[in-house]
Amino acid sequence: MDFILEGFSQALALLLSGNPETWSAVDVTIRLTALSMFVSLLAGLPLGILLGTRDFPGRRLVRAVVDTCLALPTVVVGLLVYAFISRQGPLGSLDLLFSIRGMAIGQAILALPIVVALTASALEGADPRMLLTLQTLGTPPGRMVLGLLREVRFAVLAAAVTAYGRVVAEVGVSMMLGGNIKWHTRTITTAITLETGKGEFSMGIALGLVLLAISFILNGGLSFFRRRAAS
Amino acid sequence: MINPLYRLENLQVNYGDRLALDIERLEIAPGSILGLEGPNGSGKSTLLRILAFLEAPSRGFISFRGVPAAGANLLELRQQVTLLLQDPYLLRRSVFENVAYGLRARGNREGMRDRVFHSLEMVGLDPRDFAHRPWTALSGGEARRVALASRLAIRTPVLLLDEPTAGVDKGSAHLLKSAALKAREEWGATLVVVSHDMAWLGQVADSLLAFQDGRPGRSFVQNRFAGPWVAAEGGELWTMTLECGQVVTSTRPPSPAALGILDASDISVSIEKPHGLSARNALLVTILEMSLENGSGAVLLKGSCSSLVLTARLTHASAADLALVPGREAWFLFKASAFQWE
Numbered sequence: 001m002d003f004i005l006e007g008f009s010q011a012l013a014l015l016l017s018g019n020p021e022t023w024s025a026v027d028v029t030i031r032l033t034a035l036s037m038f039v040s041l042l043a044g045l046p047l048g049i050l051l052g053t054r055d056f057p058g059r060r061l062v063r064a065v066v067d068t069c070l071a072l073p074t075v076v077v078g079l080l081v082y083a084f085i086s087r088q089g090p091l092g093s094l095d096l097l098f099s100i101r102g103m104a105i106g107q108a109i110l111a112l113p114i115v116v117a118l119t120a121s122a123l124e125g126a127d128p129r130m131l132l133t134l135q136t137l138g139t140p141p142g143r144m145v146l147g148l149l150r151e152v153r154f155a156v157l158a159a160a161v162t163a164y165g166r167v168v169a170e171v172g173v174s175m176m177l178g179g180n181i182k183w184h185t186r187t188i189t190t191a192i193t194l195e196t197g198k199g200e201f202s203m204g205i206a207l208g209l210v211l212l213a214i215s216f217i218l219n220g221g222l223s224f225f226r227r228r229a230a231s
Numbered sequence: 232m233i234n235p236l237y238r239l240e241n242l243q244v245n246y247g248d249r250l251a252l253d254i255e256r257l258e259i260a261p262g263s264i265l266g267l268e269g270p271n272g273s274g275k276s277t278l279l280r281i282l283a284f285l286e287a288p289s290r291g292f293i294s295f296r297g298v299p300a301a302g303a304n305l306l307e308l309r310q311q312v313t314l315l316l317q318d319p320y321l322l323r324r325s326v327f328e329n330v331a332y333g334l335r336a337r338g339n340r341e342g343m344r345d346r347v348f349h350s351l352e353m354v355g356l357d358p359r360d361f362a363h364r365p366w367t368a369l370s371g372g373e374a375r376r377v378a379l380a381s382r383l384a385i386r387t388p389v390l391l392l393d394e395p396t397a398g399v400d401k402g403s404a405h406l407l408k409s410a411a412l413k414a415r416e417e418w419g420a421t422l423v424v425v426s427h428d429m430a431w432l433g434q435v436a437d438s439l440l441a442f443q444d445g446r447p448g449r450s451f452v453q454n455r456f457a458g459p460w461v462a463a464e465g466g467e468l469w470t471m472t473l474e475c476g477q478v479v480t481s482t483r484p485p486s487p488a489a490l491g492i493l494d495a496s497d498i499s500v501s502i503e504k505p506h507g508l509s510a511r512n513a514l515l516v517t518i519l520e521m522s523l524e525n526g527s528g529a530v531l532l533k534g535s536c537s538s539l540v541l542t543a544r545l546t547h548a549s550a551a552d553l554a555l556v557p558g559r560e561a562w563f564l565f566k567a568s569a570f571q572w573e
Contacts, residue, residue, distance in 0.1 A: 127320055129316055129318065129319075129320035130320055132285065132320070133316065133320045133322065135285055135309060136283060136285070136309075136313050136315075136316070136382075137313065137332055137333040137336055137381065137382075137385065138306075138309055138333055138336050138337060138385065138387075139336045140306055143336055147322075147332075147336075150322075150324075151322060151323055153323075
């Protein structure tokens with residue numbers, strides 16, 4: 001028990017003293033997840049709106065595939081992307097392996113089904129008069145997407161927070177595509193895995209606290225926006 | 232009718248095997264107010280969706296301002312028409328933003344605040360009190376009025392109202408009627424109104440169309456007198472006092488609250504107060520407008536007694552003999568036994 005308490009006190013010391021190795025993992029994690037979320041939202045929101053508002057041949061099949069992908073194992077995604085971006089792969093010349101951009105591709109693939117499925121569900125469950133109202137007020141097609149997103153903004157924010165929770169906490173993709181290279185591709189989760197294996201609990205706990213803080217801030221922000229909009 | 236706003240020919244809408252709407256021919260004049268009545272599922276709301284270009288007919292022809300809708304720019308058509316849904320939906324934002332939404336969607340930001348405030352005033356809501364409120368802080372009647380204000384703000388040439396007074400109190404119904412009439416007064420809007428509230432519809436609409444099983448019936452013009460009726464002369468005759476202070480007499484209604492319906496053809500018109508007539512009713516009205524009835528060739532004469540607008544149907548020759556012009560006073564004469572009851 002003592003080593004856990006000691007780990008906590010050393011963790012706080014690491015964070016407060018600005019330990020470069022610890023904060024490098026935090027920095028990489030934030031840059032990586034920002035990039036992967038940007039890509040997944042950019043692709044996922046229009047696809048989610050399409051799936052949630054339009055009827056087209058094969059829609060049910062697409063929905064089933066998207067729902068299945070919600071449970072994609074991270075190592076399987078890591079393996080598939082590795083095959084594409086490794087030296088022998090079709091994208092090998094782009095030099096993406098063991099880079100943040102390469103890791104972001106894998107994480108975006110993990111987050112994409114969550115954004116698509118939850119956005120589509122939000123629109124499917126939304127009031128059917130919503131679309132009709134926007135149409136009767138003369139909304140042009142370009143503004144329609146923004147109008148719909150604004151109406152279901154809390155559900156979309158929740159989808160984004162859920163997807164962020166998935167990418168910020170994953171290990172498999174970051175480990176396989178990033179290689180856990182110190183100062184370059186070492187993220188919070190890969191650092192925790194490594195340090196715990198080495199018996200260095202303090203850094204693992206310090207990084208774990210940062211992860212919890214990120215989660216708390218995101219969910220707290222979502223609740224704040226909900227309350228403010230309803231008041 | 233010269234240059235109708237809408238023209239529908241041999242138009243049908245099918246949902247699976249069910250024929251929801253079947254219109255052989257219908258023309259709607261610009262600046263007119265057409266009332267649609269009929270039982271649930273008779274095709275009224277389907278017609279509104281067709282007129283709003285939210286739905287394409289299964290077959291047949293529809294034109295707007297002389298241009299066939301098929302192949303036209305759908306957004307351009309939709310931006311000239313707006314529909315107030317039977318159960319209106321407010322956007323998840325403030326009252327001001329709800330009313331301003333249509334203006335923003337059109338990129339029309341000039342004088343936005345004034346137009347939003349004016350639209351709220353048209354539906355009887357004080358902008359200083361309501362503009363900042365969130366959509367959650369409104370009663371059902373207020374929400375319906377905000378929804379109408381958001382349609383009035385964009386000043387479309389066509390305003391389609393689906394059961395605008397359903398579930399609202401008398402005061403709100405009166406405000407909604409005033410707002411609808413102001414839309415025609417201020418920018419010449421054409422209105423198509425669906426309502427089960429026959430008294431309300433009768434006061435608003437120039438002409439009525441009765442729907443049954445997806446088909447419109449004969450276009451007719453009726454005047455409606457909502458009770459309460461009070462017994463007079465031993466109970467054989469009953470009376471009601473109009474807002475303008477004049478009294479209408481009828482034979483015994485089925486109940487004091489019954490709605491008395493008077494066909495426009497049962498009203499005769501005189502420019503001098505008649506004496507010794509069998510008709511018990513002689514109402515002094517101010518002539519508002521005269522129009523040629525579509526199809527029949529009769530002249531429809533609209534006269535007002537305070538806020539009550541009555542319509543009489545005259546032959547062309549009678550109208551010519553009377554030399555009536557808008558603004559002149561005339562007497563509308565009808566028998567106490569002419570009423571039908573609902």
